[in-house]
Amino acid sequence: MPRADGMRLRPGGEFERIRHILAAAPGLGPDVVIPAGDDAAVLKGGQWTISVDMSVEEVHFRRDWLTGAEIAFRAVMAAASDMAAMAADPRAVLASIALPEGVDEFGSELGEGLGEACSFLGVALVGGDLTRSPGPVVIDIVVLGRVDDPVSRAGAKAGDEVWVTGVLGGSAAAVKLLDAGDTLSPELRDVFARPLPRIAEALWLREHAELRGLIDLSDGLGGDAGHLAAASGLGIKLDWASVPVDPLSEKALGPRVARDLAVTGGEDYELCCVLPAGEGDALAPEFRVKFGLPLTRVGWVHEGSGVRVVDLDGREHAARGYDHFRGGQHP
């Protein structure tokens, strides 16, 4: 889904109308360097960058799928991933939590997971809000980071290449299995429950490459590549066969479904970047040694618009979006 004025837009027709109204609000003050619409806003003085990410029970998580500590850990990491997407270094977190009555133990677990996530990231928990909910648990995580030279989504040129870190589709595979009532292998559960934002990787890439666009994969490769394409006013083609598929997903769901999920599934929190042609080939071996992760070319930038996936037979079809709850595609 397209984003406007920093508002993350999830599926749903009526949201379009609201988005337009929100987009009409004043969007760029004198203190804002990079305005809304990218992964995070960058503020003058510091430079501080800020992003916010709301997780709602039954929309983004289910209490019978993960522990409270895992849900909170995941929420913080998802928010911190927006810092990676700017090549920023997260420094502080604020957490707003709404809890229904009678979930004492779960609330304590949330607190533990929040603390664990902040410790893991080496950031300070500097504030928040704790309130009652008449229904779902809601967790809204604000992450502040420092960045000298933020990498935006825009800047791609025709002929550039699109690269991704790590392997894709594991999180969507886990959601698909859980949704079907299946049990996850401990390894796949870990992929789903403990995503790690690629912060060190983003900082390294910024140092070693000419990043012409950077985003984290929260909405799925198809969707997020669309954000990169739109930000530069160009088109992207993704090579279906070269997308790196999570082997745990492949083992659980077979190669065909796993590959589809690698392209369409969200919440992998890997990085997707645009590099000048040839640059990724030179970097990938060192990247793999340093981080133990593949850096894989998955597509290229061309004159045009939108994202299309090129399949094994050379046929092109439109990339589909991702429904965060269902773990599947929506039209």
Added chain:
Amino acid sequence: MPRADGMRLRPGGEFERIRHILAAAPGLGPDVVIPAGDDAAVLKGGQWTISVDMSVEEVHFRRDWLTGAEIAFRAVMAAASDMAAMAADPRAVLASIALPEGVDEFGSELGEGLGEACSFLGVALVGGDLTRSPGPVVIDIVVLGRVDDPVSRAGAKAGDEVWVTGVLGGSAAAVKLLDAGDTLSPELRDVFARPLPRIAEALWLREHAELRGLIDLSDGLGGDAGHLAAASGLGIKLDWASVPVDPLSEKALGPRVARDLAVTGGEDYELCCVLPAGEGDALAPEFRVKFGLPLTRVGWVHEGSGVRVVDLDGREHAARGYDHFRGGQHP
């Protein structure tokens, strides 16, 4: 209720346990000047200050009481009031919103109110998140401000005086009437629906007075004076008879109830400050001319702890907290 690590704590026993767990999270990084626990965190470089405030349907607002535009306006102003409490100047807002299905019109109104509030404050809407809710509408507002010399809650000395801006209890009176199914006068509805944070007033007071403690009245005079007292390790006595009562509340509910609500009721978003003895008397006339608002001495600081209210007969009783939804006291 006490606050810890910037977490705003609303009524509810189990919250205490969660608070302690949250308080154990790392709370003060090298980039944080004033840590959590005050109205807002202050970050190095800028200096930026940040606060977050979550409003949940059926807990903080009801859709049959206010329009969507009013609810959003109120949520932004409540969050901006935390900037006033630091004598900071709000500059940017992020808004996370969770919306149930089928509230298209209401969502549009929220967007309008958000835009109106940002325009009113002269701040930029720099980001946010828009997502689905399976139940209540949830609005989480992040406000960023600039501050050269933040005024914290701490710094009171025994013998200092406690002063408040404006008149109190109007918002609680409106909630009480709405809860009873009564209709509000247009004036009282306006007090409730369109609170204005005292930002210019806070900046002026910082310029003209030796502020030894500053807070905004969100939890009610009794509760918020308690935060001031605790931050300085001292006690505060409030003079029941001198608390400035909102005349609209008095007209609707009579003098006795209105005065009780002025002491216990929340969400007035007036300022409460600690000044050296005598200083407020010198400032109040100029303050009234400049802002059209009274500046009233309501109590004093003493060795000891907690907040006690001194009634007309000189008897003291403990100040009570405020339940944001009920508009009344809780034990």
